[in-house]
Structures are given as structure tokens and as C-alpha cells.
Amino acid sequence: MAGLRFDLRDTPATAPALRAELRAFLAEAGKDWSPMVRAYSWMGFDREFSREVGRRGWIGMTWPKAYGGHERSALERYVVLEEMLAVGAPVGAHWIGDRQSGPLILRLGTEEQRREFLPRIASGELAFCIGLSEPDSGSDLASLRTRAEKVPGGWRINGRKVWTTNAHLCDFMIALLRTSPVTDPRKKHQGLSQFLIDCRLSGITIRPILDLAGEEGFNEVTFDNVFVPDNMLVGQEGAGWEQATAELAFERSGPERYLSSLPLLIAALDDLRAEPAAPEVVGRLLARAATLRQMSLSVAGMLQDGKAPAREAALVKDAGNDYEQALPEKLRDLLDPIRTPPQVQEMLGYITMVARSYSLRGGTREILRGIIARQLGLR
Amino acid sequence: MSETNDDLRGILLEQVERLLTDRSGPDLLRVAERGEWPAALWEEVEALGLPLALVPEAMGGAGLGWGDAVAVWQVLGRHGAPLPLAGSMAAAALLAAAGITPPSGLIALVVPGEAVPWGRQAGHVVTVDNAGQVALHAAAGLDWQQGRSLPGREPADRASFGTPQAAGRLPDRLGPEAALRAGALLHAAQIAGALEAVLAMAVEYANTRQQFGRPIGAFQAVQQQLALCAAEVAAGGVAVAQAGRAADRRGLAGAEFEIASAKVVAGEAAGTGAAIAHQVHAAIGFTDEHPLHLFTRRMWSWRDACGAERFWARRIGQAALARGGAALWPDLTARDETEISA
Numbered sequence: 001m002a003g004l005r006f007d008l009r010d011t012p013a014t015a016p017a018l019r020a021e022l023r024a025f026l027a028e029a030g031k032d033w034s035p036m037v038r039a040y041s042w043m044g045f046d047r048e049f050s051r052e053v054g055r056r057g058w059i060g061m062t063w064p065k066a067y068g069g070h071e072r073s074a075l076e077r078y079v080v081l082e083e084m085l086a087v088g089a090p091v092g093a094h095w096i097g098d099r100q101s102g103p104l105i106l107r108l109g110t111e112e113q114r115r116e117f118l119p120r121i122a123s124g125e126l127a128f129c130i131g132l133s134e135p136d137s138g139s140d141l142a143s144l145r146t147r148a149e150k151v152p153g154g155w156r157i158n159g160r161k162v163w164t165t166n167a168h169l170c171d172f173m174i175a176l177l178r179t180s181p182v183t184d185p186r187k188k189h190q191g192l193s194q195f196l197i198d199c200r201l202s203g204i205t206i207r208p209i210l211d212l213a214g215e216e217g218f219n220e221v222t223f224d225n226v227f228v229p230d231n232m233l234v235g236q237e238g239a240g241w242e243q244a245t246a247e248l249a250f251e252r253s254g255p256e257r258y259l260s261s262l263p264l265l266i267a268a269l270d271d272l273r274a275e276p277a278a279p280e281v282v283g284r285l286l287a288r289a290a291t292l293r294q295m296s297l298s299v300a301g302m303l304q305d306g307k308a309p310a311r312e313a314a315l316v317k318d319a320g321n322d323y324e325q326a327l328p329e330k331l332r333d334l335l336d337p338i339r340t341p342p343q344v345q346e347m348l349g350y351i352t353m354v355a356r357s358y359s360l361r362g363g364t365r366e367i368l369r370g371i372i373a374r375q376l377g378l379r
Numbered sequence: 380m381s382e383t384n385d386d387l388r389g390i391l392l393e394q395v396e397r398l399l400t401d402r403s404g405p406d407l408l409r410v411a412e413r414g415e416w417p418a419a420l421w422e423e424v425e426a427l428g429l430p431l432a433l434v435p436e437a438m439g440g441a442g443l444g445w446g447d448a449v450a451v452w453q454v455l456g457r458h459g460a461p462l463p464l465a466g467s468m469a470a471a472a473l474l475a476a477a478g479i480t481p482p483s484g485l486i487a488l489v490v491p492g493e494a495v496p497w498g499r500q501a502g503h504v505v506t507v508d509n510a511g512q513v514a515l516h517a518a519a520g521l522d523w524q525q526g527r528s529l530p531g532r533e534p535a536d537r538a539s540f541g542t543p544q545a546a547g548r549l550p551d552r553l554g555p556e557a558a559l560r561a562g563a564l565l566h567a568a569q570i571a572g573a574l575e576a577v578l579a580m581a582v583e584y585a586n587t588r589q590q591f592g593r594p595i596g597a598f599q600a601v602q603q604q605l606a607l608c609a610a611e612v613a614a615g616g617v618a619v620a621q622a623g624r625a626a627d628r629r630g631l632a633g634a635e636f637e638i639a640s641a642k643v644v645a646g647e648a649a650g651t652g653a654a655i656a657h658q659v660h661a662a663i664g665f666t667d668e669h670p671l672h673l674f675t676r677r678m679w680s681w682r683d684a685c686g687a688e689r690f691w692a693r694r695i696g697q698a699a700l701a702r703g704g705a706a707l708w709p710d711l712t713a714r715d716e717t718e719i720s721a
Binding site for chain 2: 004008010011015016019023082266267270278281283288289291294295319366368369370372375379
């Protein structure tokens, strides 16, 4: 269909053993995770947990051993991701570094940057956040204005990033900044560059923004004459837009784009047995989950083959977001608030709130559908 | 699957694609809807060996699997081929699995309780009973009560069958419900193919039809809906491919979950996708003259055939509820990896 193909992929032969190892680990590590922790999952932040995951070799799995990686396949990594998400593990402290900051540094970073950052990401020591959105630049990202000016030995940064998830807890940000002024509005995608920024540098102010559930999830990050040395530029000066959009294939393709609310179905299932309408609803949810999983695996397979399936990833993310948002609403129709155990009711409550973010984070539904429409040949 | 099989699938798909591009289409669909049998097209399909494609080579077939069949059925759906070829292929496969050499000509697959597409035209009829016993009946002399599906308007007939000319037992991996499962799979696959055609028509129309001085496809409201339709097309295609692969690996009985999922997802996609395509086409798509309805009406019938979404969803939902929450994720991931632990 219009150049979008989703060939079936199998998980690797090592998958069953890997799953067994992960399930044993997660059963123990997750004993005390509250319904809220599981509801936030990859937006949650637990540094100790991430260090343990790193110790077990489950971060930077596909990277070269020379940089602290484990030289395993993208599909083995996929198995690890989906096992973590299915139980709602609080993986946020290593998720971004493993998913996109590390791969970016590996692909475009200098040798010095690779040696400096990758081993510490893989061990779960370094947590990354992504500095993209600004107060006036959301979906129209290329209109961003936070600028980095060339000064002797480095760059001086001024401006403001917003909705930066877990910036208050992270060590580094990879930020997309304007390094050349916009002269022609039609060419605003030019003159952008990516930088590695230590979140504790002087001149950076991080102000948590409470989310609708009352949690400190995302932040406003202000840069006031922040000096960043030359060796913190990532890739090519001026090529930031192309670099950042290539990253989107990684950012949008993972199982976290359809699995966010699945822990609720797992937690609630046993309490639905007496509900006559449950079999049909559960069956439809399972049929979709199995299909989305195959689609997501297919995209992971394309990444493994060295392709950049940005459009396929956009489609799977959009379909996945619809699914993970619909799931809590469908279960709510079945669950009797009086008889449902408090743990399940609490998870439903949190997921109902957090679910609004699914179709916003990583590209809104409208932007994704625009990408798909262009792929279909609509202009 | 072996590479030779992959090659064979590719060659066959190309041949079917070419044949149907040349010979099938809206005109033929209209002829068939008047009850006229598209004899010339059937002869060409037979000349390609398609009806026996799933039969082992030792029995005179091409030895293709269910996954290959799904790919062929999608092409049939995409071209709206007005032939009961998918059912005939499945019937021949079931006969062969029960040790009966399939006859040539159109074989009608009878799914319990359902009318038989183009039964009046069949040379033979295949039934499967509750014990997994496959029976081959000669169609000569059968008293067909002729009808047609709605809203599909495809000929669909009913008859009672007497003493079979041959009978045999299906292996357990195909099981007593083999006709129902094969029927669900072939309808899901044809829906997935038809929806591709429907999306292509809608995109084409959106790019051509001008209002307010530009193509309606330039409006975000239209783009967003067509993007959603594209996601349904993709989901349907993946769901049926997954079901075909599972049937090759574990038999129709062992692929219950994937076949059920395919019928649910394709059925839902038919509803959502057809609604979007009609909305984009507006009044012209509501006319008899425009070919859109030749595809959407079929999809609406096919989603009800051999178990609608609700039927299959209940089955797998019931099974999952019985297994409990702790087994849900392990079961979902284990099917293609290891045997599900008890």
C-alpha cells in the first residue's frame, strides 16, 4: 500500500530464554511497584532500577562492546523492551538514552563523545532527556528559537525548552538549537544543530511543571548565557533537523507506542470473569494487540536491517496510540467501581489521566496522520 | 518456508495480478451480480492451476501453504474477482489433507449454517462434520435453492447433500472446525485486499475532486481520515498474514487465535475503512455508477461470513479470561516462540 510495507518478522531464537530471565527479574524487582508507578512506566524514573537493568546487560544491547554495548540484535532488544512495558516497569531513567540519545551519539558522535557517554548510558548511570519543544514551538518544531551563538571555544545558549520529561532528574539533554538565524521562513529547517548539554551547567534553570495527575513529570528548562564547549556539538553544525528527524524512526517505532496501558488489562482481567460483556471486549482488545505487536515487530525488523522506517513508524505509533487510549475506556465500561479491587481501580484512574499524553508525546496524532497522508500522495 | 516456495509464491502472485488486471474489474463484477457465471475468467484461473494451488504436488497441486493462499486471496479481494476461487482452493486443501485427491473444476466449501457462494455452479461440494470427517459430494443432481448475499449481492445458494462419493478424516491440526476457520481466513484476506482497493480509490478521488479551488485531499480534515483508513489497511494486511503464517506452522486448529484476530481486525477495518471511503467520495460514491460500492458491499458481507467480529472476539476473549491475567502476556508472546506452558 502506497509504499508502506509491514513484512512479518519472528522474534529471535534466543527470545524464550531471554524472556524467562526478564520475567524472573521483573517479578522480583516489581514486587512493590504501586499502580501509579506501573501507570507511568516509561515516563517514570527509578535510577536504582535502571542501574540494575544496566548491570544485566539490557541497555545499549545493540551497541559495540567497545562502547559498553552487548552486540545483540535489534529484535533481542525488542524482546527486552516489550517485557519491561508489559509489567509497566519504571524504565524512564534509561529509556531515552537507550532509545535515541545513545544511538545518535553512536551514529554521529565523535569518538571522544562515544567513549565519554555510551558506556555510562549502557550501565544505567547516565539519564538523558530531549530538548525539542519550546513555548511557541510544538508541532511546528522547526520554528524553534532557542539559540546557540558561536563564541571562542564553544557556544553560548539562550532560550527556553518546555515539556522536557524528567529534565529535573536527568544528567544530560540532547537539544535541538538554532545556530544560524532564519533569513527565509520557508527555510526555517536549516541552521539547526544538536548539542549535548549537561543539565547542571551554570545558567540552566529547571522548573518542574506539575502534570494533570499532580506529578512532577515534565519541565521548563531555561538557558541564560549557558556556555557549552565545542566538543558538545553532535554531528554537523546546521544539519540538526535532518539528524533529529532521522532519530524519529527510533523514537516512534518502539512497543511503548501501543503497550502503555496493557498493564491495566493484565491487572483487571481476573475481575472481569463475571461480566457478561467482557469476552467480546477482551477478545477485540487482544486481536488488536496481537496485530499491533506484529506491526511494531515489523518496524523493529526494518531498523535491524539498517533501514529508516520513519513513515511506517508514524503509522504504527498513531494506530498504537489509538489503541492504548481506547483500552482504559473500554475496561472502564466493564469494571464495576464498587466491586473492583482498589489496586485495579487506582491503576485505571492513573491510566485514564496519563493516557491523554499518548497521542501528544513523540508527535501528535495530527502530525502523524499528516505524515501518513503525504505518504499516500495527498498534498 | 523454503526459498523455492517463496519464489513460487512470487511467480503465482504476479500471474494472478496480471490476469485480474486484464480480465477482472467493475464490469465483470456487475455481470456476476446479475447471476451470470464468469466462465471465461474461471477457465483462465484453472489454466493457472489456482484451484489446486494448496494441494500437495503428489496429488496434482502446487503445494503452497496457507500463508501463500492468504497473499493470493488478498489479490482476489483487491481486484474484486467475482469468483468463489478462495473457497475452492480451501476445499481442495481440506480434501487433500484428508487423503482424498481433489477433483478439477469448482469445488464449493460448505461452512455449517451458511449459504454457499456460487453453489449452483460447483462441480463438487465439500463438507466437514463435527468429528472432522471430510466428505466430497458430486454436485450433479443437487437441488440448489438459489439466493444472494446482502449487501454483497453475490450468488449464494443452499442445498442438502446426500451420500458422499468419498470421505476421509482430517488430521487433528486442522480439526472439525476446519471449514469455518478456513472460511474466516479467506474472507478476512479478501477484505484486507478489497480495502486496499477502496483506499486507493478514495485517495485518487481526493486528489482529483476540486472544491474551494483545490483538491479535497489538500484539506486536513480529509487527509486525517484517509490516514486512519491507511492504518486500517495496514492492520488488516498484517493480521491476515500473521494468521496465514500461524496456519502453516500449527494447522488451522492451532492457529485459532490468529485466525480469530484476523477476522476481528479485518472486520473492524472493513467497517471503519468503508465508512471513510464513502465519506470522502460523498454523493458520487453512493451511486450505482461509481465502482466503490462493488467493493464496499462485498466487504460488508464478508465481515459477517464465517463468524463476525463478535463471534471470534468472544471466543478468544473467553479463552483469555479462563487463562487469567497472569497468562495474558506470556500467551500473547509465546505462540510463535515455544509451546504455551500449561
